[in-house]
Amino acid sequence: MAMKVWAKITFPDANAEVNRTKSALEEVQALIEVDGINNSLFELEVAAKKDYDLALVLQEKIWAKKITFIYDHFKSFHKRDLTVNSNDILSCIPEIIIMDDNLALMVVPSADEIKAAIFDLDPSSTPGPDGFPGTFYHCCWSIVCPKVCLAVQNFFSEGVITKGFIPKIFAMRISILLPRLISEEQDVFPRGKIISNICMASELANLMHSKSFGGGLALKLDIKKAFDTLDWVFLFDVMHKFGFSQLFTDRLQQIFLSSRLSILINGGLVGFFGVERGLRQGTHFLPSFLSLLKRSCVAR
Incomplete structure (x- = not known):
């Protein structure tokens, strides 16, 4: 309206x-x-x-x-906004990621790891930048395997960015570290967790009318355009505090900067432009990164 x-x-x-x-x-x-x-x-x-x-x-x-x-x-x-200094907020984050973890994150993936990442894709998912859905790679893996593996491995060995499955591989590697990075109470974003906070919220709402010293107060917090306005610098600062290496965050920044958006108007694409902030909903990184941000800022 x-x-x-x-x-x-x-x-x-x-x-x-x-x-x-x-x-x-x-x-x-x-x-x-x-x-x-x-x-x-x-x-x-x-x-x-x-x-x-x-x-x-x-x-x-x-x-x-x-x-x-x-x-x-x-x-x-999608241009980056000015951000405030967040050192005071991030000072409480412990350094959890060690050198061996960083080496494991940046090791050149084997053909088996690349295949596992590709076959973990939803076959009916929306086609990626190359125009092919997951089912194409599932059915034609024996044909496209050599070139796909070479392109992905070049990124890890030489830093040559390619539109492919690198985000999925990074997401799978980060997911192994998530149990050490997020709190037990966090139920929203980690894959496979049961969302028990719904029951807890219901119980707290029922207790609102109970008599207590000082009364009761309930707050529901939401962030407008949370996915689209996520500041990359802040995200990388959080990751550095947790112990992620500069090389790893530099590679992530390469992937982010390679993204291009286009506007669909009346059924036609209009222009392409780069982005300087935000994560696209549905991206492989999203659950992991939002889990880190929630622990670093909200949970503390």
Whole structure:
């Protein structure tokens, strides 16, 4: 509703003008069908066609203006904002990741590990940047295996970024470390955990009406656009506090910076632009990183 109000205020109603001029042209042409052509009707038809053509041109210009406005809005939204110094918040994070963990994270993956990551993908998942869904690689693995493995291994050995399954491999490796990084009470993001906080929240709500010294207070906190506004610098600061190496976070930053977004308007893609913050919902990293952030900031 708010978008409709904004559009009416910002842009003229070109569709109404197109419909009005089209109706006027059809009325003149209907008169010509009945009475036949004459100088007066001929001039009216020419004028009506001119008005209709101008209305179509205006409609096209307004649509182009809307597309540019929407594109610029989302492009600026994904630019990095200024962030405050978070050293005081992060000072309580213990260093848990040791050198052996960092070496294991950055070791060149074997063909078996790459295959395990690919076959862990949902076969019916949305196609990735290469345009192929998971089922393609499952069915054609014997054919694409050599080139896929070479591309992934080059990233770990030489830092050559490639659109592929590197995020999935990193996510699988980080998931092994998560039990040491997150608290037992955290139930929201870790894969495989039962969400018991729902029962706890229900019990606390029932206790709100019980008499207690000082009364009771319940707060529900939510972060607007939490996925899209996640600051990468803050995320990497958290990871460094936990003990993740600079090399590992540099590789993650390479993957993040390689992302490109496009806006889908009226069924067509409009432009491509880079992002400087946020994680796409559904990305392999998301549960692991949000678990780290929750423990580092909220849980403490």
